[in-house]
Amino acid sequence: MTSDPDYDVVVRHDATVETRDGTELATDIYRPAEPESGEPIAEPKPALLVRTPYDKRERERVERQGNWYAERGYVVAIQDVRGRFASEGEFYLLKNEAEDGADTVEWLAERPYCDGRVGTMGTSYMAWVQNALATRDPAPLSAMFVNQGAANAWTATLRHHGAFELRWLTWALTIGGGFAKRALDDPDVQRRLAATDTRDVLASEPVVRGQSPLRWIPNYESYVFDYMTTPGSDDFWTDPSINFEAHYDESADVPTVYAGSWYDSYAKATCDNFTALADRKESDHFLLMGAWTHGGQSTWTKPYAGETAFGAAMTRDYLETKLRFFDHYLKGRETWDEPRVQYFRMGTGDGTSTTAGRLRHGGEWATGTDWPLPDTEFVSYYAHGDGRLAPERPAETDSATTYEFDPRDPVPTIGGNCSSYYTFEPRPESIEELPVADRPTKSLTGRGGYDQRTRPETFGAEPPYGPLEERNDVVVFRTPPLTDPVEVAGPIRVRIYASTDAPDTDFTAKLVDEYPSSADFPSGFALNLTDSICRARYRGYRREPDFVEPGEIYAFELELYPTANVFEPGHRIRLDVSSSNYPRYDVNHNTGDELYGGREYHRATNTVYHEADHPTHVELPIQPS
Structure with missing residues (x-):
């Protein structure tokens, strides 16, 4: 039986983790507390670490990661990564995450309220940083739930045989740059970024260094062009924060779930990590692949991806799945008896239309002992x-x-393994009235399964559509x-x-x-x-x-x-x-x-x-x- 929500929660905001180079990372600590007194419990508990570029105080992150697991008897640390929000330093996408993450694991394990065991969890960038810190093999690291993370940024995710995934540019122009410290602190930069329509930037490609909207946040423009243009032979691509494949042998040997989905932007990397590490390491490793698009709890509960419906059988509870895993490997409970490989086999639907107009493609869960499946x-x-x-x-x-x-x-791109291809949604409010960080975004490409035909909303398409x-x-x-x-x-x-x-x-x-x-x-x-x-x-x-x-x-x-x-x-x-x-x-x-x-x-x-x-x-x- 999994841990029950037996505790209240007490939070310490902005605890300081000092990294090996002296940079201070702001970290919120959620601790189980006695229901009656509200005081932190005396018994040390296992800790769960989340490292994020998306603001550790974001409401859903506080509720679904901080409070939810602390109520069930875990210490939860949520940290702003270097250069984002309350943490010191200059943000450079993905760099420093191996060392910063390992230093944080060591720091957390030394707290008197932690029993010395640290698990990690998170999706997307928050998954990427888990694999990064694992390359440094910090001793207290005891389990990882890596949902939709990378493996080798050169072969898939950032570059593909040299080609560049433009989501890293659109991310920098919207939810990345929109939360840059300079953008948050300088109203003039706010106005300039808020006035940027990503569609215009892409339509007038190529983006040119010093002439793009990112020039107002130079450190963001610098890393984007580094990833766009650095040759594959450069040592840049073997950095442990960018290429985990190059460091598999020295990576931590701890129980790990590699979770992902067929329409996620990290689908290949998720399977690559499992295939390379499941037999290389002695600890239990698991592969869990749905047919969702990019995301965590809210995505796992959707029975569709784009214009394609798979049925309620595909949905799962992301929070409960992680809890069962950590309860087993960090608390020793009999809560995890999952097959080594489980995946959603798409198809077998009747091909009719749902009331929302989606194709009933259908499917069902299947299991295996390895990946690729042994009888392939x-x-x-x-x-x-x-x-x-x-x-x-x-x-x-x-x-x-x-x-x-x-x-x-x-x-034109129509759906597929896409994420972060954003532009800011036009709003009736003036730019001055709505901060860039608060502006809603719209996908330029769609995500998931789509009928491969253009329509008026298809970026780059012109009539006649078809x-x-x-x-x-x-x-x-x-x-x-x-x-x-x-x-x-x-x-x-x-x-x-x-x-x-x-x-x-x-x-x-x-x-x-x-x-x-x-x-x-x-x-x-x-x-x-x-x-x-x-x-x-x-x-x-x-x-x-x-x-x-x-x-x-x-x-x-x-x-x-x-x-x-x-x-x-x-x-x-x-x-x-x-x-x-x-x-x-x-x-x-x-x-x-x-x-x-x-x-x-x-x-x-x-x-x-x-x-x-x-x-x-x-x-x-x-x-x-």
């Missing part, structure tokens, strides 16, 4: 010249499809309608054989579950499952840029985010190939210039090959029927 058969589905996608390798000796990629007209597959720069390969269900669960890999007339370009791939037409969806429904991108100069997982020779054929390897889905009879498995997905990823100008170095554009002629010697294909993790 990796099967290649090959592109063919007639547009087919089939397990048979093409026999043609000369077969290719050519398209024009205009970087001034990129393929399916992305009708664009001249999207090459589509699809299976015939399936006669039997095909279940996939695991990593998705694509190899595109292609050439270009440019010194540099991009190639993108997207896996789609294509529904047939129905009464509720007369045009069918092209459900995006996962995607990725490869920048030509960084093809083949290279870290040093190497420009391509125009006209020469290269293999471009793409690791799409993992997924789990049942393609039902009558559906088609579809692979979309193109050269852009904006604003999920930045746009390659095809010039070969330095990234963000100029405003020249080159219209590239790109060719995808589907022939015997150059068989473009997707490798699917097929599960036994």
Whole structure:
């Protein structure tokens, strides 16, 4: 039985944690208190640490992290990370989190009200900092619940084969920069940021150092451009606060849950961490993957993602799940008997429309002993010249499809593994009346499963609106309608054989579950499952840029985010190939210039090959029927 809410709570605000370099981090401490007297209990308790850039005093964080767990017998420490809100120092996204976090764990364990055991928890940035501090292996660290965190910022999350995820720019322009100390303290900076429409910034890309709205908060502009432009070979990308993969061997060996979801921006990293560490470490490790979008408690209780409904069976209580885990590993209670791997298998719905207009894609929870699942058969589905996608390798000796990629007209992003692609919502109040930190935000891309067709609200789309597959720069390969269900669960890999007339370009791939037409969806429904991108100069997982020779054929390897889905009879498995997905990823100008170095554009002629010697294909993790 889990811990009951037996206690009152007493809070000490802004306790000071001094890091190894002398920076003071403001930390609120929530302690269990006697219900009658309101005095802190005398018995030391395990501690739970949350480190956040989003204000430790935010109401929901106070209630759902501080008070909720303290009432159930935990000491809870919620800390503003370096340079944010009440903590000293200058904020530089992700830097210093390994050392600052480890120092905080050590400090917390030494408090007389802590029994020496410290667990960590949190989502997104608050998950990232957990893996960072684990690379320093602080002795008191005893358990981690990492919900939607990173693994290697170069291979996925910040950059993908060199391409940049623009959510880090939009985050800096909105909920990041909006809470920057300079923005909060200087009314003039407040006004300038509040007047910024992220859509305008993206529409006039590329953003240029010293000319972007971030120039008013220089430390934010500095880190954004560092992440945008630093070559992969730089030691910058092996920092323990940025790349945990490089430090797996020395990372802490403690019970850990890696929780995530198929439509989260950290889906690949979540699975990568579990796969690498579950067998490398002796402690119990768990993988829990839903089909939610990015977020914690409020997201876990939603039975849908974007325009796609999965049913109430997918919902879970995030707070209770963490409590059961920590009660078991920090208090020794018999509250956690979860399988090593559990994941939500999407699909098997009837394909009708909910009252909210969402597709009933359905699904159910499944379990396994490892990831990828032990009985997985990796099967290649090959592109063919007639547009087919089939397990048979093409026999043609000369077969290719050519398209024009205009970087001034990129393929719009419609849902997917997106988070933080924000702009401030227009409001009737004047800018002076509403501080930037209080302005509501709106997603530019949507999150989750969407029918892959543009509509008036699609960023970057112009009429006539319609399916992305009708664009001249999207090459589509699809299976015939399936006669039997095909279940996939695991990593998705694509190899595109292609050439270009440019010194540099991009190639993108997207896996789609294509529904047939129905009464509720007369045009069918092209459900995006996962995607990725490869920048030509960084093809083949290279870290040093190497420009391509125009006209020469290269293999471009793409690791799409993992997924789990049942393609039902009558559906088609579809692979979309193109050269852009904006604003999920930045746009390659095809010039070969330095990234963000100029405003020249080159219209590239790109060719995808589907022939015997150059068989473009997707490798699917097929599960036994």
